[in-house]
Amino acid sequence: MKYDVIIVGSGFAGSVLARCFADKGKKVLIYEKREHIAGNMYEEVLENGIRVHKYGPHIFHTNQKEVLDFLKKYGEWYFYEHKVLGKINNKLVPIPFNFKSLELLYEQTKALEIETKLKEEYKDTDKVSILSLINSQDKTIKEFGEFVYENVFRNYTAKQWNIKISEIDKSVIDRVPVVLGYDDRYFNDKYQFMPKDGYTKIFENLLDSKNIEIKLSTNALEDLSIKDNKVYLKGKEFKGKVIYTGAIDELFDYKFGPLPYRSLKLVFENYDMNYYQPTSVLNYPNEEDYTRITEFKYFSNQIIDGSTTILKEYPLKYDYKDKTKVPYYAIINPSNIEKYNKYFELVKSIPNLYMCGRLAEYKYYNMDAVIFRALELFKEIEN
Ligand SMILES: Cc1cc2nc3c(=O)[nH]c(=O)nc-3n(C[C@H](O)[C@H](O)[C@H](O)COP(=O)(O)OP(=O)(O)OC[C@H]3O[C@@H](n4cnc5c(N)ncnc54)[C@H](O)[C@@H]3O)c2cc1C
Structure with missing residues (x-):
């Protein structure tokens, strides 16, 4: 297939843009280095039948109706107020x-x-x-x-x-x-929802188009390269649009040094009991080394007797050379933003290359913000 658009990464940034281009008849190739789609939103079902968020708990909340309306096209959502x-x-x-x-x-x-x-x-x-x-x-x-x-x-x-x-x-x-009162909701947004059949299903629907091809378990940088302000695909200049949602420093081989992140060690534990704790998320600000425990049954509304799964999150230093670690939270401060801007200057000189998403833009984006950003970018560059 001859592609019009290449997208690196299948999280919300990449998948929303892929769908927008595909619906306009453009042929899209997605590279995803993990063995699954959905980026950090990926959910999997464990042996005990419980659906867990593999990269930490994700709750959808927004004040932007446009984002909600977009998502509703790709699956059912149920009202869920996080406490x-x-x-x-x-x-x-x-x-x-x-x-x-x-x-x-x-x-x-x-x-x-x-x-x-x-x-x-x-x-x-x-x-x-x-x-x-x-x-x-x-x-x-x-x-x-x-x-x-x-x-x-x-x-x-x-x-x-x-x-x-x-x-x-x-x-x-x-x-x-x-x-200053008794409102005990964690978020105040107008719309607060969880996907009825899980986030992975939403992504499967988003990416279900004859115009989208996905290469899983493939680092795009094995095929893509940049030289003289041009993007090359397997050595041949690629003149279509390239949307990059991976880490900007990796794209440029860390030439200005790595951008710092915090990572997490995520420890899942199964228990033979109906519920482990009285709520979906319990924070441990003080005594423990972990910051919080999530119990997934509260999110998925699954009725599974005698078994439950929890997740403990231990904050961790990120090292870009250690491929087992995930860059979760950008450490945003003036010197890191300055470093990011140096990388972004390189992007600006390549006319068909666009950055979108939390790693490419070195930002803390909530899901709704990244979807909004992807929709806006599409409006800017669709033609
Ligand atoms: C622990 C945690 C909890 C969060 N909870 C919430 C929440 O409750 N609510 C909320 O709204 N937001 C939450 N967020 C934020 C949310 O995760 C982000 O908004 C979202 O992940 C951003 O999507 P993205 O597409 O930019 O990035 P990602 O989902 O990270 O997707 C990027 C994808 O690109 C792939 N990739 C990168 N480089 C390459 C390459 N070279 N080749 C091929 N593929 C590549 C990666 O494998 C990844 O799949 C949370 C974030 C964290 C860290």
Whole structure:
């Protein structure tokens, strides 16, 4: 087949673009270095019949109707509002921290005093950042902010990013909310859903087109190369569009050095019991080496008696030379962005090469944001 478009990677970025081009009659070739499609959204069924998210728990949430409408074409979704608990001082309390968390961790009179002060101080909002609490002139509010910071935020962040608290960007701390009420949803987006038959099925439907061919277990860089601002496919210049959703530093053979990421060790455990914990995700900010435990039956609504599967996530250093490690979270800071920009300058000089997705753009994208970005890129370059 003669291809019009080559796409590297079959996560949401690559698969959405592949489908958009295929629907316009373009012949698309996808390279995927893993042995399966769906990128980090891939779900597999274990021997006990439970469907698990192989690369960590993924919950779909968005305020963008366009993204939801697009996804609905490729499978059924069911309403799912994510709720998270955190183990703090041996109690399970709602995360983000809310009035119920407060009442579980403080004795009643003190809890009421804090709630009253918070309501007075922050009349016009239902959320406040920890930083605002810590900087409050009111002693009670300030102490409460410091308590939440110490018990919910500090160790979790240090574990996740392996950096000293003093090095954490103020904007990150500023993003952590305390809910001034009893809303215990983890996300506030208008649309919150999970795929009825799992994410892998959504991808199978997305990629089900006579115009799409997929090469699994193949690193595209074995066939693709770049020379004199041109892209070559197996040594011959490729003049069609090339959409790259892999790591930008790998594409250019790390010539400006590797872009740093955090990785995760994911440990799945099976138990002969109906449920292991009272909610889908339980955060462990303090005592344990893992950050959270996910129990998948809550996501898939599967009724399987006497068996359950959980996942423990241990944050880990990423090393691009170690092919067993996955680059999960870009470490976004000014010097890494500067390095990224150097790579991106190279991309700009190649007219038919486009970057899309979390690795190619070195960004933290939620699923909805990456789908939106892919749809927008398609509008820009479809002709
Ligand atoms: C632990 C974790 C939990 C998350 N939870 C949520 C959540 O609850 N909700 C949410 O909205 N978002 C969540 N996200 C974000 C979500 O995972 C991303 O938005 C999404 O993965 C981005 O899709 P992508 O296509 O850019 O990347 P990916 O899904 O990583 O796809 C890129 C694909 O490219 C392939 N590839 C790379 N290089 C090459 C190459 N050279 N040749 C061939 N193939 C190549 C890779 O194998 C991969 O399959 C989470 C992220 C993490 C890390």
